[in-house]
Amino acid sequence: MGSEIGLLKNIPLFATLDSPSLKKIRRVLKKETYKKGQTIIKEGEMGDSLFIIIEGEVEVLKGKAKEKVTSLRPYDFFGEMSILENKPRSASILVKKDSTLLRLYKSDFERLVNKYPNISFEIMKTLSSRIRETDLRLIKNLKKKNKELRKAYSDLKNLQKELLKTERLSTIGKVAGGIIHDLKNPLSVVKCYAEYIKNSKGVTAFLNNAASTILYEIDIILKMTREILEFSKGEYKLEKISVNVDKFVREVLLISNEELEKKNIKLHLHLNTDCKCEIDPQKMRRVFFNIISNASDAMKDGGELKISTSKNKKHVNIEFTDTGIGIDKETLKNIFEPFYSKGKKKGIGLGMSIAKRIVEHHKGTIDVKSKKGNGAVVTIHIPILENR
Ligand SMILES: Nc1ncnc2c1ncn2[C@@H]1O[C@H](COP(=O)(O)OP(=O)(O)OP(=O)(O)O)[C@@H](O)[C@H]1O
């Protein structure tokens, strides 16, 4: 009994009482033990007692979802609200670790409170600190929910923007696709006649020149139509084969080199990876041409184009470095946007967006780094099939 009185002294609720009072109180406290997982109090039921924890740990759970509000440990008490207010329990209490509790029935509790005002004071102190904790918890929860809501709202707005863009692009694609398709026939006729004039005997130099110009311009229009048609098709299938990347780069560049030389652009190849990737050669050639054509446009007065390959564990990197005019921040931001073109008379603005789409179909990525006036570096990263 002596040590039990000592124990009661540890409980803040009774800490200010003297030993004779504690002895009297001990008589009305009923010791009970509970096993882990047991429910001591059920939310919504009427309560008849207050509990003080001597050993173990319990959890306070609230609502249908049984959301954990807090944990209570030795010398904490619970169950006071229901008996103070004569209302159903406001939360459930679940035993988290095997626990020993002291139960104080409502009638005894009322008597004690009347007799020892200090107990009321201690209860008030605890209740006040619990209200403060609840407040803080609610504010924290509200802040968290607010943040989640703001994030959900911004995600939704972005999604809406994306959807609008996709819809707009698909409409542009469809309309453009239709027009381009109908344009092809008259263009072929014009091309035929221009070739006929050019190849005819006895045409004046002026007519010959005019025919060459017509053929040149038609080629540009045809290139544009090809781009737009490709773009309007949207999803397309890849016909992948396994290729040696360095070999592939060398072959593609062989075709472009003549054009580059004409423009006074010197080509440097640094092909350092002897590994295989699975690619659709026709589509990937397209990526190369689009990147090289941009580099060439950026080096109107000639320059240097370095193409190097390297690899890491999973990817082969193909890097195109030019010494051209470079790319300003705004263009860099929009470079992959369809129909974004800057500083070109005949640019449609599809080259890079098509390149990105093709590379991503290969499960790769493409990035561009540049500073205005300082050339540009376009890198594509494609998954490696195997090292050899
Ligand atoms: N290497 C580069 N150096 C400087 N500017 C570049 C480079 N590559 C791309 N750009 C800029 O990015 C823009 C978008 O390129 P993209 O290839 O998509 O379109 P485009 O070249 O204008 O038209 P298209 O390729 O459809 O004929 C270009 O208009 C150009 O301003």
Ligand SMILES: [Mg+2]
């Ligand atoms: Mg281009």
